[in-house]
Amino acid sequence: MEHVTSGSEQKSRNLFKLIISWTIVGVPSLWAVWQVVVKTVVLFQ
């Protein structure tokens, strides 16, 4: 039997995908920004 996806089910599926995708690229990016912040602190000490 064909499964029909409801609107709200689709929305939550999209939201889940969005969270996963942005986390995958966001975590290394934030780590890199943190590395820069640590280095920059030396400049103004």
Next chain:
Amino acid sequence: MSFLSFLDREKSIAEPEYNRWLFPPSALAVHLCIGQVYGISVFNIPMTKLIGINEPVKGVDWTIPEIGWIFSIALAVLGISAAVFGKWVERSGPRKTMFISAVCWATGFLVSAFGIAIHNIWIVYFGYGVIGGIGLGLGYISPVSTLMKWFPDRPGMATGIAIMGFGGGAMIGSPLAVELMNFFKTPSSMGVWETFVAMGLIYFGFMLFGALTARIPAPDWKPAGWTPTLQPRKMMTSANITADVALKTPQFWLLWIVLCMNVTAGIGVLGQASPMIQEMFLFKKFRDMGLDEKEVVKMAAAAGGGFAALLSLFNLVGRFFWSSLSDILGRKTNYMIYLGLGTVLYALIPMTGQIGSIVLFVVLFAIIMSMYGGGFATIPAYLRDMFGTMQVGAIHGRLLTAWSTAAVLGPVLVNYIREYQINNGVPKAEAYNVTMYIMAGLLVVGFIANYLVKEVASKYHHVEETEPQKEMSNSLQMQRA
């Protein structure tokens, strides 16, 4: 190959319920990886000690200028491959292009690892420079042109996201390489080839995620609630111009000059930022604090590294900020700001040395670097406004030859002028002044080129064949056959 047919353009057309905000992470996954090219200098010192381990062995170990060619070749091949494969990228769609980009980028690392292991620099030139360079070219343009298709209402912001990722690639790649080299280092190995293998595999996985999740919008798709204005804004065409025809327009070459001048000025000083702040301010500052010479050098190097890191952050943020702003101000106005304000700021840099204000120096440089990044990020949307979306990726690819030119011109210009002055008795701390004025001059050239950009004449517009026309040309072809 049928088992790779899932990479085809037709197979990657998004279903109606696809959320367009899912594509920026796919684009970022590729750009964050290939942006590592800007952090390749992290391998410079370790690569000079592959044989000697503790100290370079003269005549046997590689020298810094020899290693420097790896970066230059990679950037040159980036521009060439983006120009050559641009039309193929448009035809094949983002999934196939991003996949092949991932394969080339990872293969480049693996081939280079082999070259490093057997200590043959020509293999590294071929691996990272040529194979990796092709991966760079394909991976750079494909996500950008697709983002513009997903965000026709905010193309500047969309391309800003991807190109910001490219700027961030070095910020991830450099510390990652340091961590990996420390992990793999042994008394008999610098851990460089092992790091190349590990990075190649990590990047392949990351880029594969980007390629497999990439989707293109259906031809008739448009954002919900958005209707294209029938009367487009000034300097924004609703027509399309093919990549081949674009080369015949003055607008393409004016924009080539704009990008080349903006990047030459920026790239020239970016590489010099750390020694510049040290020689203009930090040596004096730490000496005045009464530190011994060894401590002065050590502290200045650490603070100089911090300054370079801060600039890379502004370069990154500028890509998103300025490019998003161009959706409101218009591309031409944005470039007037980059090039006009940039000229003034470059010319003011020597004054900061004269009045001894390190804070003003840092602020001016931070703004300059943000606009350098902004210049990169805004150009795809400028091209879209001028030439339409049909082959914007291919046109962007051809324009990137300006970047390759600037990547050679900028550092050469800065280094040559500086050496010439020092050899003529100019103190090191003042040797940057003339360089700054010359960079300001380059921006004036770019400003004039941007000022001359007008809308593309209608004679260049691509005209779609109507059905009767298509039938007629088909029957003519059959008759000839």
